[in-house]
Amino acid sequence: MAQTDLPKESAALIEELQPLFDNWVRFFSVNDFKSVRSLWAPGLDAPYYVAEEHDVLMSTWDEVEHYWSETAKINTDFQGRIQIVNAKHVSDDQAMAHFELAWKMSLVGWERPIGGTNRGMAGFSKTDDGWRFHSYMEAPKAPITYLRDNGASDETMLAIRALYMDIAAGLSF
Numbered sequence: 379m380a381q382t383d384l385p386k387e388s389a390a391l392i393e394e395l396q397p398l399f400d401n402w403v404r405f406f407s408v409n410d411f412k413s414v415r416s417l418w419a420p421g422l423d424a425p426y427y428v429a430e431e432h433d434v435l436m437s438t439w440d441e442v443e444h445y446w447s448e449t450a451k452i453n454t455d456f457q458g459r460i461q462i463v464n465a466k467h468v469s470d471d472q473a474m475a476h477f478e479l480a481w482k483m484s485l486v487g488w489e490r491p492i493g494g495t496n497r498g499m500a501g502f503s504k505t506d507d508g509w510r511f512h513s514y515m516e517a518p519k520a521p522i523t524y525l526r527d528n529g530a531s532d533e534t535m536l537a538i539r540a541l542y543m544d545i546a547a548g549l550s551f
Contacts, residue, residue, distance in 0.1 A: 391465040395475050395502060395509055399460035407456045411446035419503040419510040426513035430496055455484035455491070463497075471504035479516060494518065495527075 398417050405413040418425060427436040429445060436442045458481035465475040477500065482493035501513035522538050530538075 387467070388465050391467065391473055392462045392475070395465055395473065396462050398502070398509060398511065399462065399477060399500075403458045403460055406458070409450040409453055409456075411443070411450060414446065415443070417511055419505055419512045420507075422503075422512055425511075426501070426515070428515040430494075430516035430518045452486045453483060454486055457482045468501075473502045473504075473509065475500050475502070494524070 402414060402417060405411070405417075424437050425439060425442050427442050427445075428434075429436075432445070436445060458479065460477050460479045463476045463478055465473060467473050477498050479496045479498055480493075481496075482491050484491045496516045496518050498514070498516040500511055500515070502509045503512045522535070522542065525534060525538060
């Protein structure tokens with residue numbers, strides 16, 4: 379569904395929430411993680427944060443701030459865009475949003491930037507200062523989608539499909 383086709387309630391909520399993501403990118407691009415933290419609900423004891431490159435949930439501020447501190451050590455240039463695809467109220471003071479993230483990052487010691495496109499979900503609480511994050515999760519697409527979207531050859535796509543079949547053969551439930 380194109381963003382212009384969203385129900386009025388969703389479109390209005392997106393308008394309220396989008397500035398949080400815009401600021402997230404702006405602060406992240408200059409390693410200003412104190413300001414990124416200000417986008418989170420004040421008094422939140424336990425954030426819910428999953429970065430795409432991490433296997434585990436970060437659920438304490440110590441874990442999140444350590445992640446941000448380590449990121450600041452290696453990030454020499456971050457550029458990105460986070461665009462809300464859809465949003466909905468869960469209650470009067472709670473909301474959630476599905477977003478798309480496109481990013482490019484230069485890292486200390488790497489000869490070229492890395493980047494990608496992801497999707498994600500975020501949860502928000504309404505505070506005296508407006509909406510603030512309480513949860514954030516990046517969800518990379520399957521590798522096959524990156525290959526397909528970037529013009530991989532039919533031969534490569536068949537090889538990846540075979541790899542997925544091999545992986546499936548090794549799974550048991």
